[in-house]
Each structure stands twice: as C-alpha cells, then as structure tokens.
Amino acid sequence: MKNTITLLGFPRIGEKRELKFALESFWKGTIGFDELETIASDLRKRHWNLQRDSGIQKVAINDFSFYDTMLDIMVTLGATPERFSDISDPIRRYFTMARGDESHVAMEMTKWFNTNYHYLVPELHDQFVFGAVNAEKIIHEFNEAKALGLEGCIQLIGPMTFFALSKCSESVRQALFDKVIAQYVALLETLQALDAEIIIHEPSLVCDPTPHDLSLLKIAYDRLGTLAPLWVATYFEHSNEATAVLVHTPIKGLYLDFVHGEKNIESLEVLGKSDKHVSVGIINGRNVWKNDLSASLKTLNTIADYIPKERLSLSSSCSLLHVPYTLRHETTLDANVKTLLAFAEEKLTELSALSKAFFDNEEIVYQRYDPSRTDPAVQIRLSALQSGDYKRTYPFPLRQEAAHDLFDLPILPTTTIGSFPQTADIRKIRQEFKKGLISREIYEIEMKNGIRDCVEFQESIDLDVLVHGEFERNDMVEYFGEQLSGFAFSSNGWVQSYGSRCVKPPLLYGDVSRPYPMTLEWSLFAQSLTARSMKGMLTGPVTILNWSFVRDDQPRSLTSTQIALAIRDEVDDLQRSGIKMIQVDEAAFKEGYPLRREKRAEYEKWALESFLLSTAVAERDTQIHTHMCYSEFTDIIKTIEAMDADVISIETSRSGNRLLKIFAEVGYAQEVGLGVYDIHSPRIPSIEEMEKQIHALLEVLPAAQLWINPDCGLKTRGWAETKAALENMVEATKRVRQSL
Ligand code: GLN
Ligand code: ZN
Secondary structure (H helix, E strand, C coil): CCCCEECCCCCCCCCCCHHHHHHHHHHHCCCCHHHHHHHHHHHHHHHHHHHHHCCCCEEEECCCCCCCHHHHHHHHCCCCCHHHCCCCCHHHHHHHHHHCECCECCCCEEECCCCCCEEECCECCCCCCCCCCCCHHHHHHHHHHHHCCCEEEEEEECHHHHHHCCECCHHHHHHHHHHHHHHHHHHHHHHHHHCCEEEEECHHHHCCCCHHHHHHHHHHHHHHCCCCCEEEECCCCCCHHHHHHHCCCCCCEEEEECCCCHHHHHHHHHHHHCCCEEEEEEECCCCCECCCHHHHHHHHHHHHHHCCHHHEEEEECCCHHHCCCCCCCCCCCCHHHHCCECCHHHHHHHHHHHHHHHHHCCCCCCCCCCCCCCCHHHHHHHHCCCHHHHCCCCCHHHHHHHHHHHHCCCCCCECCCCECCCCHHHHHHHHHHHCCCCCHHHHHHHHHHHHHHHHHHHHHCCCCEECCECCCCCCCCHHHHCCCEEEECCCCCCEEEECCEEECCCEEEEEEECCCCCCHHHHHHHHHCCCCEEEEEEECHHHHHHCCEECCCCCHHHHHHHHHHHHHHHHHHHHHCCCCEEEEECCCCHHHCCCCHHHHHHHHHHHHHHHHHHHCCCCCCCEEEEECCCCCCCCCHHHHHHCCCCEEEEECCCCCCHHHHHHHHCCCCCEEEEEEECCCCCCCCCHHHHHHHHHHHHCCCCHHHEEEEECCCCCCCCHHHHHHHHHHHHHHHHHHHHHC
C-alpha cells in the first residue's frame, strides 16, 4: 500500500504530560532510570499506534527525546562539549548538559525559530574534536517500533541546521564543515543496516540562505543523499532557494510547508520536472484550529497539476510538537469554541481524511464550520480608529518635563520589572481560589497581604518607584486572557516549551474586548499604601498575541489591533484613577518577527501600531514604560524608538554595555532602564559589582537618561536572594549618584 501520510513528529510529552512527571520524579530521585525508560517506551508505543490507526504506514522514529532533540543530535554526532567529559555516566552527562549541576553550567537554551520551543545550543570551536558517532538511541527506537510490526521513518536534525543554530563564528563553521559532514556520513552508514527512510530536518534553510549556504548545502546532500533514501524537511516558511539546489542532489524527496510557506508553490514546476517525491505540509502544525479540508484539497489538486500523485504524500506543516495532544479531555470548553479546534490527535484524523479524499476520491468528512465570532461593538470601534489614536499628544521632551515635575525622582531612579517571588503559599492560594475552595474575600485578603509586605519591603530598601508584585498573576498572558472577551482556555492543552516544562497558551478565538478593568483594583490598593509612585503593570498587545493560539479567520494584525484597544482601555482607567506610571510589557515583541526578511516590514508596522494604539491614550504626565527582556535590538532599534515609550527597560547584566551602545548609536532620546542584575540565577551580585557595571554603562549614555533595575521580573526567585540583591542594587546606585 502506498505511503500517503508521513509525519515529522508527535507531541512526546504525553496525553497527560506523563513524560514531564516521570522526568521530574527521576530528577528528584523518586524513580530510577529503568522506570523512566519504561514510561517513555510506553508513550512511544502509544504515539506510534495512534499514527498507525490514522493510516500512517511509516511512523515517526526518533522524534522522542528525554529533553530536546538538538541535545540528542549532539550526543549522536559525538558533539558533547569537553566541559562535560568528566561525567562518565552517559545518563547523568545528558541531563547535566541540559540542566547543569554544582560544577557545570547548563548549556545555553534558546528559542527554536519563531516557536516557543527551546533547544540547547551546541558549543563548537575551531579545535573541536568530535567523538564517535552513537546511533544507539535511534536503533533502539527503530527496533521498538519494528517489534510492534511498524515501519518507521527516522527523524534527524540535519547538518545545515545544526550549524546554523550552533554558537560558533563563521570561521569555526568553515573549519568544521567537513568534519560535521563526516559525522553525518558515519551516522547514515551505521543506520544503513536498518534499511529505513530518513527525514532530515533542515528548517534553517528557510531563513534567507546566502549563496555560500547554498553551496555548502549542495556539497552536503550530494554526499549524504547517496547513503539512504533521504528526505529533507523544511518548515515555518518557504525554502525555494534550497529546493532549487536540492532537486539536483541524490535525495529522495522534500518536505515542504504549504501552510506557512505559501511561496513554495513557486517551486512546483522545478519539482515537477525533477524525480523528487514531495511531502506536502498541509495541516497546520503550529495552530489549533480545524483545517478547512476543502480548501486544502484545492491546494493539493493545484500541486498535483505539477507533480504526479505517485510522487506526493501528505503531512502536517511541521512536527506536531507545537500543538496540544488531544481534545478528548476538554470537557469544560465552550461547545462553540471546541467545535473550532483540532489538536494533534485530531490533526491525524484530518490528515487521514484528506488523504482519502485526495488519493482515493472519497467524500470529505466535514466542512469547517465557523460560528460568528464578531462583536459589533468591537467592529464599530475599529472602524472609528483615526491616525491620531496612534500618537501621543505631546512629544517626548514635553512629557519628560511633566514627568519630572510630577514624580520628582532622584537621578538614576531605581525600580523593578514587576513581579516579586511567587512563593508556594501564593500559588496555593491562587489555585484554591480558582478551584472554588476559598472565597473571594479570603483570596483578596491574602493577595493584599502579599502586596502589603511587598510594598513595605520596597520602601524599606528605598526603591524609588514601586510595584505591587503581580501575586495575582499565574502568567503574564493568561492573567489578561482570562479577563478579556474573545479568549478561551483549555484544561489540558499543554505544549512543551523546554525539557519537562509546558505552557498552556490561551485560545484566542473571537473579537477581543475588555468588559471590566483588569488590574486597577490591585494597583490602587498598592498605591494607597505608599506615598511613592506605584507603577501599573500590563502585558502589551503584541506579547499577548504572540503567546496565544490566534484565530486564523482574519489577519493577525487585526486581532492585534483589537487587543491593543482593550489594553488602551486599561491604560486609560489607570491614569484616570491616578496611576500615572504604567508599564506595558512587550517581552515577545521581538520573537514575533517573521523568519523571512521580506515579511518583516509588514510585521514591524502593525506590531508597532498595536503598541502605539495601546499606549498613546496616555496624557502628557502619564509615563509609559515598556520592558523587553533578552532581545537583540541591532536591527530593530528604529522600531523601538518609534514605540515612543518614555522608559524602556532592557537587559544589560549579561550583555554588558553592548546593547546600550545600539541605543546611543541612533541617538535614542527617551529614557532607558538598565537591567544590572541577572534574575536567572540565585547568585547575589555585590554592591561593587553593580556599581562598576553602572559606571561602565554611564560611559555610553548620560545618567539623566537612565534608570536602574533588575533585568526581568523576580517571580522565579526566592525572597532571601531577592531582598539581598535588590538591597545591593539600591546601594550601588546611591554610591554612583554620589560620585556624579
Ligand atoms: N512584568 C513581568 C514580570 O515582572 C515581565 C515578565 C517578562 O518580561 N517576561 O514578571
Ligand atoms: Zn523580562
């Protein structure tokens, strides 16, 4: 029987996050590795059986990982950094690379392209010596499937992507290219005994490859393509440049994303003339909405005009890792919302239905039904928007003058980014309230106690601008989503973020509006406790958008505008009630940038407009802050400038004055908050250390333009280290002030 569906991966964390809990028990020492492996093996079998039941003849092998597939390929290729070579037990070494221990700093982790999945970053240098290739894990999983009577396609991260995502310079890349290819050759030769098809994931090929990248690509696949029936998979965008090269290599086929890479259509002619097989990524692997099967069928038929059906198969646009597992446990979701959804399991059903319709001319099983999601009040507001709504009434210098009069702050004012430690007690109270186990009265009393202690502490160490501490928030997006119309929440819609960690993104399905103020009461209560300025704390529209599953029936820009209007209402309520300093966090602004350069300007335009729309309602003496953690600003500094925030806080504790220099270079006029203390570590920076750091930063921009703060929120820290570190931060600032 023809293989009509193939998969790039299935959510490995498990239907009920079994892998998460097993891993965490293993790390705590409550279960041994054998038990962990039994649970893992059971999950793999379940996931393969599901695939088989959906008519997938070759299940995905090696998409499983105990932590991260990038970490796995490092181990497979013998690319473990030397600094872990003192650990002889391979299992301990593996988890130490991922998580660190007393004597090893964990490997750096960063976002996988424009997703919220994080991978571990390979560490290469020009003297790097690769160890022996180790295919044990792959062979084991392949045989496991075989024992169940299943054939499998082996998933591997490819050399181009391995390099592109490694921490190494261009010269290291040059020096190591041949060696890396040699490791892949050795690996594929080892795998030959399995007689399996191999799918090499090369998503980095969609990131505007240079001619040099493409020449390396040709060299790599001319060699690798002779060693196995090899597929090269790209996703998240089109890969036309790479496709043009790959059709002239001996690979068997390509996986292309026709959901996020509509332009892949432009390669159809080239593909049709070649002998390559094409797996069409047609079901969205990045979103949770039902597929419009009739529309997909149309696309498939267009593709079939160029490429004979015998050379086509179907797939999701990328691994299903990025969507939740199943809808079966969603018993409390509104029926109107639930009918819109398809999680991983349901996407397998869609693939199967589509395959039957396309290959066997069967009837399509369902038409996607879209109930009305429109709120007339929102539509009226949208149509009344005018250019003035996107612009603050007064230019920055006049606003700055007004703020100076109103707030009367010392030079280098000190503040924090918003959240304070979320202790087990605080989390317990929130959960009990959510479950209805405690009354609203008790909940509010407890939260207010938290706020009171937090405000008292901030006063006691003499911080200049205070915050309420965000104790009522589980998450900076979920908290707002829960109060906005247009959002729904699944009960089990978890998606792996890294290692054992999962997030449950809100489902943004309808028109967004804000029925009631969301933060006002907490901020007003906090302000009532102190004579100092209390900073209101909101999450920005772009961040709410980028961290949600966003409706696909209208452009993201329009949805973003709706969220912006809701946040604008909150800004306005806060300022009218006397909260005149308001921070609108845009932690995920940078992460939403499209992978293709040609699409960036468009995103930049509407993302910027959304931020402006949410903040431009601020009066002359309302000071708008924003915060962007761990962002690179080099190519977006003009946009940052145009956001026109009165103060932006950034990270400067790890990057030193490098990021700040970018602000200086463009003559950035507004104020900048310097994140002088790294909140990711329990380490308490000394007064002297921060003092020195502030002095170094003052060489870049004048003190009159700067604030001092930690580099992000403190919610993951404990109170003891937080108190000590903030105390030192304030003291360091005072010493610097005296020296000015
Ligand atoms: N205000 C948020 C906090 O302090 C900001 C978090 C973030 O930037 N990721 O937690
Ligand atoms: Zn941050």
